[in-house]
Amino acid sequence: MELIIEVEGKGKARAKLDGRNKETATRFIKTLPLEGKANLWLEEVYFIIPLELEYENQSSTSNKGDISYWPPGAAFCIFYGESQPASPVNHMGKVTENLELFRKIENEDKIIITPVE
Numbered sequence: 001m002e003l004i005i006e007v008e009g010k011g012k013a014r015a016k017l018d019g020r021n022k023e024t025a026t027r028f029i030k031t032l033p034l035e036g037k038a039n040l041w042l043e044e045v046y047f048i049i050p051l052e053l054e055y056e057n058q059s060s061t062s063n064k065g066d067i068s069y070w071p072p073g074a075a076f077c078i079f080y081g082e083s084q085p086a087s088p089v090n091h092m093g094k095v096t097e098n099l100e101l102f103r104k105i106e107n108e109d110k111i112i113i114t115p116v117e
Contacts, residue, residue, distance in 0.1 A: 001029060002116035003067075005078070005095070007038070007109050013101045014116070015067050017093035021056040024069050024090040028076075033114040036076070038105050043081025045102050047111060048074050058088035065095040076113070078102055 003015045017025045028051060036047030052074050062068065062079040068089035070077050077089060080102035095102075105111075 001025075002096075003032075003093075004112075004114050004116060005101075006112040006114070007101060007105055008112065010104050010109065011098060011101045013095050013098035015093050015095045017067075018091075021069075021090040021092055024053055024056050025092045027051060027053060028069060028092060029115070033112065034076075035110060035112045038107060038109040038111050040105065040107055041086065042083035044077055044079050044083055044085075045105050045111070046070065046073075046075040046077040049076045050074075053090070055088060056090045059091055060085060060088045062089065062091070065099050066091050067093045067095060 001017045006012045031051050038045050055071055066079045068077045068091045070089045
């Protein structure tokens with residue numbers, strides 16, 4: 001499944017869910033569309049989402065462009081740079097277009113995630 005990740009007033013990016021954590025991705029899809037207020041941590045953007053899951057196939061590392069779920073904080077995460085997770089995450093997919101958008105984000109920017117129809 002493909003996603004549109006919009007940062008209100010700043011632009012849109014595309015992402016694609018992959019098979020690394022199928023249960024996490026399946027449950028995440030059911031919450032769409034959703035929105036939240038951006039929080040920044042190093043080169044990561046995250047916000048709390050209405051989904052409580054355990055670790056599935058946890059990873060303590062990330063690659064540029066990974067989109068993930070962080071179970072301890074019920075957060076959706078976008079890793080746009082070289083920084084690594086503070087603690088393990090469940091990777092769900094990758095940003096496929098306009099990753100540089102996330103360098104423009106400031107705390108409290110509104111993020112809207114919708115499925116591509």
